[in-house]
Amino acid sequence: MEFSYEVRDSYAEVKADGRLNMVSAPKLREFVTDVIAGGSNRIVVNLENTAFMDSSGLGALIGCLKAARQAGGDLRIAAVQPQVKMVLQLTSMDKVLTAYGTAEEAFSND
Amino acid sequence: MVSPPEIRRAVVIEDDPDIRGLLVRVLAKQGFDVTEAAAGLPGVEEVRRRQPDLVTLDLNLPDLDGLEVCKLLREFSDAFIVMLTARADELDKLTGLDNGADEYLSKPFSPRELQSRINALFRRRPSPAADSAARSELQRATEVQQSLLPQEDIRIDGYDVAGLFRPSRSVGGDFYDWYQTDDGLHLTFADAMGKGMGAALIAATVRAVMRSTGLRHDLDTAFSTASQAIAADLDSSNSFVTLFHARLDAASGKVSYVDAGHGLALHVKPGGEAHRLPAGGPPVGAWAGSSWPSASLELEPGDSLVVVSDGVLDVFDTVEDFSAAVRRATQGGSSAQAASSAILALAPAETAEDDVTVVVVRRLPKDTAA
Numbered sequence: 001m002e003f004s005y006e007v008r009d010s011y012a013e014v015k016a017d018g019r020l021n022m023v024s025a026p027k028l029r030e031f032v033t034d035v036i037a038g039g040s041n042r043i044v045v046n047l048e049n050t051a052f053m054d055s056s057g058l059g060a061l062i063g064c065l066k067a068a069r070q071a072g073g074d075l076r077i078a079a080v081q082p083q084v085k086m087v088l089q090l091t092s093m094d095k096v097l098t099a100y101g102t103a104e105e106a107f108s109n110d
Numbered sequence: 111m112v113s114p115p116e117i118r119r120a121v122v123i124e125d126d127p128d129i130r131g132l133l134v135r136v137l138a139k140q141g142f143d144v145t146e147a148a149a150g151l152p153g154v155e156e157v158r159r160r161q162p163d164l165v166t167l168d169l170n171l172p173d174l175d176g177l178e179v180c181k182l183l184r185e186f187s188d189a190f191i192v193m194l195t196a197r198a199d200e201l202d203k204l205t206g207l208d209n210g211a212d213e214y215l216s217k218p219f220s221p222r223e224l225q226s227r228i229n230a231l232f233r234r235r236p237s238p239a240a241d242s243a244a245r246s247e248l249q250r251a252t253e254v255q256q257s258l259l260p261q262e263d264i265r266i267d268g269y270d271v272a273g274l275f276r277p278s279r280s281v282g283g284d285f286y287d288w289y290q291t292d293d294g295l296h297l298t299f300a301d302a303m304g305k306g307m308g309a310a311l312i313a314a315t316v317r318a319v320m321r322s323t324g325l326r327h328d329l330d331t332a333f334s335t336a337s338q339a340i341a342a343d344l345d346s347s348n349s350f351v352t353l354f355h356a357r358l359d360a361a362s363g364k365v366s367y368v369d370a371g372h373g374l375a376l377h378v379k380p381g382g383e384a385h386r387l388p389a390g391g392p393p394v395g396a397w398a399g400s401s402w403p404s405a406s407l408e409l410e411p412g413d414s415l416v417v418v419s420d421g422v423l424d425v426f427d428t429v430e431d432f433s434a435a436v437r438r439a440t441q442g443g444s445s446a447q448a449a450s451s452a453i454l455a456l457a458p459a460e461t462a463e464d465d466v467t468v469v470v471v472r473r474l475p476k477d478t479a480a
Contacts, residue, residue, distance in 0.1 A: 019138065019143070021117075021143075022117060022304060022305060023117050023143055055301070055303040055304065055350075055352075055420075056303060056304050058303075058396075059303050059304070059348065059349060059350060059396075062350070062396055062397065063348055082427075082428070083427075086428065086429055089373070089429075090371070090372075090373035090374065090389065090420075090423075090429065091352060091371035091372075091373060091389060091392060091393055091396070092371055092373070092388075092389040092390070092391055092392045093371065093392050093393075093396065093397075095392070096392060096396075096397050
């Protein structure tokens, strides 16, 4: 899995490309923690190229959300693919991790 | 958390981008963490860096001959090497030579054939990259997990109850537990996040806590007390657990249940429909301040309550496909045991990366009920 990020006007966009599983989950946490430590507390995780997520991956997203809120900001997800969406719905975590169509939309209303 | 010995790595060395893409997809689907190289020398470097369990190697590469690459790899790697060639006539010659490869396949190959060859390799001997210390850790985790399964059979008049658990090579956090009560049955079905010893220990805690809640009469109170105890334990490990807990009143067929982020329980009617029970809230430990309202259903004679782990779901593209297949397997099974076996079979043992667990509680049709 590969990570990258770009700081936009009002948020930082993190891209996570590949499979978000037990191997890559801790790396995502580390990556996002570094972005938050770098001064961005409004994070959009762009999941456009994340075709698969397991329970460890979901755990990482939850951990990142907690870290962003802890820092006074928020974390939102965008461009969620079908399998990831299925996991979010089954676990009822779609109510906590808000999904947006695109990264631009995620913080467009606040 | 323990290091994950069960995550298998593969390197694809192949110059044709289309075939390379296909190989990567097929292997990823089998649960490998896959990286790729388009030529021999970069391939050797990639294998050195990644120390994979499996390498697929094209015979005709732009820089080095595949046999040459194979020799180089064998100097430092004991990964399984599957050699691919476009020329079927080369195959006979190659297989007669001891050039370090474990398996040969001619192109075009079907993904299914590749999968079954790879599975056969891994069945023959355990992955060489899995080191023995990690294996004994895995063995202990397996023992913990096995010890969580209920020892006693359930015998309730008018009901047929069965459960099956098939561990994967890696140990997951799945378990189910049940016991008879004066009124009927208490059932717990859980899956702790992650794999290995960490997940197995969390599962053990959850089992103990859920057993202790059986003494409380009211399901909502019992579950909220239990979830608080579990969440407190999970907080330090940054983990969570999906949990389905049900209580059956045998006389009426009423099942009261709480679903915390599991979402894979089905109410199956003998006639046709299957109703999937949606989760009442997130997994326990996932999000502070969550609550899980209990719900209930009526098991009529012939109906089944089926709870399945996500190891079965992973085989299907959508929840709808999954539900339909589980429904058919349930309806086709003449007993709860037969239905459980049929559901397990939906996730073939060779390809399943995760544990597979299923419990079937069937209320017997009126004419067969005593």
